[in-house]
Amino acid sequence: MRHALSDSEWRLIASVLPRKPRGVPRVDDRRVLNGIFWILRSGAPRHDLPERYGPYTTCYNRFVRWRCAGGWDRILTAISHRNDAKVQMIDSTVVRAHQHASCIQNNAREGFGRSRGGLTTKIHAVVDANGLPLKVLIAGGQQHDSLMAVALLEGLPGGGMILADKAYDATEIRTFVSSRGSWANIPPRRNRRDPICFSAYLYRDRNLVERFFNRIKHCRRIATRYEKRAANFLAFVKLASIRLWLRVNESTA
Incomplete structure (x- = not known):
């Protein structure tokens, strides 16, 4: 089947x-x-x-x-190989909410937010060097990516490299990454005055996190949010992540 x-x-x-x-x-x-x-x-x-x-x-x-x-x-x-994740990439993607999912009172508490696309939810994720998920969270679609960076990285092993786009170029995030013994390879924003160590060559691999979002959106339950409760929608995102790991582990067994 x-x-x-x-x-x-x-x-x-x-x-x-x-x-x-x-x-x-x-x-x-x-x-x-x-x-x-x-x-x-x-x-x-x-x-x-x-x-x-x-x-x-x-x-x-x-x-x-x-x-x-x-x-x-x-x-x-x-089933995820967290101890081997010396390279970690973080990013988010926006998911449009179905009209039946958002028709509840106080829907902001359930991870809904109003952005240019209407009522949306953001999926935040950390993936390893192979584009496989280590941790996933959700938030309202209007929330800035940098606000979820610390919560994403907490509990994961340090001592490696963090790849992220300019949205995560904040002093607080770089300080937190350094406190874990890691290096934040994040391109600096134009208004940053302090010199930042950044490798454009290593940054090229960050597209793996974008590929991860593309793969989990093959699941129609994730490409569009039908769940009213944030906990249920996040559980489906975790299930899609589990399925990716299962297929990889099966192919290497």
Whole structure:
């Protein structure tokens, strides 16, 4: 079946999924996860889930329960090679929100923002030297990229190089990067007076983070935001990131 987990992919994450040791027998986790990936890739409403994946309520409830239990974060941390990420690239991309997703009160609390494209959400990401995701966050579409830089890099290993565009050229960001033992290879803005060490040759590889955004937007559930809740939309972004890592790990196994 399209979008279904292969045997090797399932073995990589089966032991990391949250499990309920007691109670009634569980529906097959692999079948449920395949249904969640089908919704992620197709962008279809959960009510249109094919019968081969079981009841749509089971997939949705399991998706939310695993999110609340931190399952998606644990899987992404477990399968990503964070310790080898000596080069880290940060950037963001804007996603247009569907009109049905933003029709809630106080939608600014759910990561919606009004920009030139209307109501939008920004996906912020850190990728390694191979363009594979290490950490993802979301914020309102009107929020400046530099405001999320520290939150993106916190918890990741230092001692390497950070690649980012001019939007991240701020003294506070450079100071934070230096405190982690890393070097911020960021092109200086025109109004910067202090001399900055910058390598245009190394900066050429920053396009890998743009390629990452292009790859996850193949998933229609991410190319357009249909989720009302920010936590659910971020969970789908993490699922798309997990799928990229699974395919890489499978090809190198």
